[in-house]
Amino acid sequence: MPRTLRNTKIIMLRELTGYFGSPVAYVFIVIFLMLIGFFTFSVSHFYEAGQADMRSHFEWYPWLFLFLIPSVAMRLWADEKRVGTIELIMTLPISLTEVILGKFLAAWIFIAIAQLFTFPLVLSTMYLGDPDYGMIFCAYVGSFLMGGAYLSVGSMTSAITRSQVVSFILAVVACLFLVLSGWPPVTEALVGWAPNWLINLVSSFSFMTHYQSIQRGVLDLRDIFYYLSFIFFMLYTNGVILLIRRS
Amino acid sequence: MIEIKNLTKYFGLKQAVNDISFEVKKGEVLGFLGPNAAGKSTTMRMITGFIPPTSGTAIIGGSDITKSPINALEKIGYLPENAPVYPEMTVRSFLEFCAEIRGFSGATKIKKIDETIEKCFLKDVTYQPASTLSKGFKQRVCFAQSILHDPEYLVLDEPTDGLDPNQKHEVRTMIREMGINKAIILSTHILEEVDAVCTRAIIIANGHIVANDTPDQLRARSGLHGAVRLVLLNANVETAQNHINTIPGTKEIEIIENKNDRLTLRIYPESVTVPLANKVLNCATENGFQIETIHTEQGRLDEVFRMITEIGEARSRLDRIVTPKSSS
Numbered sequence: 001m002p003r004t005l006r007n008t009k010i011i012m013l014r015e016l017t018g019y020f021g022s023p024v025a026y027v028f029i030v031i032f033l034m035l036i037g038f039f040t041f042s043v044s045h046f047y048e049a050g051q052a053d054m055r056s057h058f059e060w061y062p063w064l065f066l067f068l069i070p071s072v073a074m075r076l077w078a079d080e081k082r083v084g085t086i087e088l089i090m091t092l093p094i095s096l097t098e099v100i101l102g103k104f105l106a107a108w109i110f111i112a113i114a115q116l117f118t119f120p121l122v123l124s125t126m127y128l129g130d131p132d133y134g135m136i137f138c139a140y141v142g143s144f145l146m147g148g149a150y151l152s153v154g155s156m157t158s159a160i161t162r163s164q165v166v167s168f169i170l171a172v173v174a175c176l177f178l179v180l181s182g183w184p185p186v187t188e189a190l191v192g193w194a195p196n197w198l199i200n201l202v203s204s205f206s207f208m209t210h211y212q213s214i215q216r217g218v219l220d221l222r223d224i225f226y227y228l229s230f231i232f233f234m235l236y237t238n239g240v241i242l243l244i245r246r247s
Numbered sequence: 248m249i250e251i252k253n254l255t256k257y258f259g260l261k262q263a264v265n266d267i268s269f270e271v272k273k274g275e276v277l278g279f280l281g282p283n284a285a286g287k288s289t290t291m292r293m294i295t296g297f298i299p300p301t302s303g304t305a306i307i308g309g310s311d312i313t314k315s316p317i318n319a320l321e322k323i324g325y326l327p328e329n330a331p332v333y334p335e336m337t338v339r340s341f342l343e344f345c346a347e348i349r350g351f352s353g354a355t356k357i358k359k360i361d362e363t364i365e366k367c368f369l370k371d372v373t374y375q376p377a378s379t380l381s382k383g384f385k386q387r388v389c390f391a392q393s394i395l396h397d398p399e400y401l402v403l404d405e406p407t408d409g410l411d412p413n414q415k416h417e418v419r420t421m422i423r424e425m426g427i428n429k430a431i432i433l434s435t436h437i438l439e440e441v442d443a444v445c446t447r448a449i450i451i452a453n454g455h456i457v458a459n460d461t462p463d464q465l466r467a468r469s470g471l472h473g474a475v476r477l478v479l480l481n482a483n484v485e486t487a488q489n490h491i492n493t494i495p496g497t498k499e500i501e502i503i504e505n506k507n508d509r510l511t512l513r514i515y516p517e518s519v520t521v522p523l524a525n526k527v528l529n530c531a532t533e534n535g536f537q538i539e540t541i542h543t544e545q546g547r548l549d550e551v552f553r554m555i556t557e558i559g560e561a562r563s564r565l566d567r568i569v570t571p572k573s574s575s
Contacts, residue, residue, distance in 0.1 A: 007348065010344065010347045010348055014333075014336075014344050017336075017340070018333065018335050018336065021335045021336070021376075022335045083331055083333070083334060084327065084329055084331035085331040085332070085333055086331075087292070087297050087327040087331060088325075088327060088331050088332075088389075088392070090296075090297050091295045091296060091297050091320060091323075091325045091327070092320065092345070092348050092349075093317045093318075093320040093321040093348070093349070094317070094348060095317065246297065246298055246299075
């Protein structure tokens with residue numbers, strides 16, 4: 001196995017066992033499921049809508065992720081700095097890329113595990129009607145990719161500070177902007193003084209625009225590329241911040 | 248060999264380490280001494296690549312830490328200050344993680360871990376999460392991590408910090424044994440440690456090297472070095488002083504204590520090359536003094552340390568006055 005892959009895997013497994021070795025993982029999964037259940041059933045009326053699709057479930061992801069993912073991401077680097085283990089990990093014979101990727105992938109897999117626990121909803125939909133499986137699959141892929149994007153922002157903000165609270169707040173604000181940047185009130189604030197290309201650029205950066213098309217069942221390569229390049233850019237920034245902040 | 252070449256570090260405008268150069272060969276245990284905030288940890292962090300130097304570099308077994316850090320780090324075992332350990336991991340899983348990163352797998356991995364656990368006396372806490380361990384155990388777990396892969400070079404930042412006297416003794420014995428075929432740098436502010444394990448000591452103050460010598464040579468810089476300490480029973484102070492003053496080569500007599508019929512004197516020689524003890528002994532027996540103890544002082548490291556670091560501080564204050572522009 002190539003060295004980079006091996007090291008990334010070792011870091012990732014260490015992180016994942018770290019999640020499940022502390023109460024954080026269980027608290028997160030339970031709260032995530034309770035909230036998503038509450039919104040799906042009590043607010044969006046999953047049963048009463050009488051439709052065999054899961055739109056009432058997936059439409060809540062951008063908002064839930066907005067708070068829940070920064071709470072997972074905030075410890076990624078801030079905690080290493082607080083405990084001092086960052087000095088240990090940065091002086092092991094591994095590259096920074098391997099550490100960043102390993103930590104990120106572990107958190108991403110963890111969120112995917114939490115998402116997998118929503119499977120009873122798929123079963124219910126299957127039992128009650130004849131859903132479009134392609135659409136459900138797309139929505140899962142889309143929300144997973146969007147989760148990764150949220151996570152990369154949180155990982156980056158976590159590298160800035162040793163305080164988890166500061167990291168959390170920064171990540172929520174940054175993600176809120178990215179969710180809302182396609183929203184009319186935000187774009188309208190730009191109309192009149194900003195050039196058109198800037199307005200288009202800002203709104204095309206929105207998580208929402210890209211999520212909605214995937215959620216509708218359209219798995220466009222451009223949307224996938226958007227999320228992956230966004231994650232790459234954020235993790236790259238994450239690395240730059242770590243290099244600058246270590247001295 | 249570890250070669251430190253002109254290492255310099257600024258934090259903003261503040262100079263933490265100023266143009267430090269030295270070498271550590273295999274078979275040497277180098278003690279890195281200095282008052283708090285002298286730049287010890289900063290230097291060690293630069294040697295291990297945790298913080299980048301402003302200028303200069305460290306070459307570890309031929310690999311430049313700033314140019315090929317991974318090659319250099321493979322040869323190093325590093326114990327950072329305060330011995331950080333992942334709190335949620337058990338001792339064993341932590342060591343497993345470190346062993347895997349160091350490239351061990353399968354039976355060799357298990358063997359390495361078992362050996363290290365044995366060596367570092369961690370058997371009783373193998374399956375305990377690090378967060379439940381006391382300071383001394385955490386220190387040993389992190390120390391275990393640094394020697395696990397049997398590295399050629401060891402960089403230890405305060406390795407005995409937080410250990411009880413027995414544990415300190417064990418760790419020092421271990422360092423001394425490993426020093427036979429490794430190059431070791433260890434920082435400390437405990438001077439007895441230098442005596443116990445180091446073959447050489449570097450003292451830094453305010454980012455400058457102010458001394459680089461063997462412990463014995465350093466001690467020889469003490470004003471006490473070569474002085475004779477003499478305890479007489481039932482002696483009269485003045486007669487004793489008068490007789491001793493007649494010994495050729497005596498510079499000064501200091502009366503340390505005079506009570507309960509016991510007179511303690513310290514006799515300073517004019518030059519350390521002339522042994523004084525024999526002459527004092529002859530003089531005392533000729534004049535019928537009752538000697539309780541007599542010995543020649545080696546000098547005290549703490550005294551030398553204080554003397555040297557205070558000079559170092561004064562010098563760097565002077566530097567700042569003389570060259571205020573160039574340092575900013």
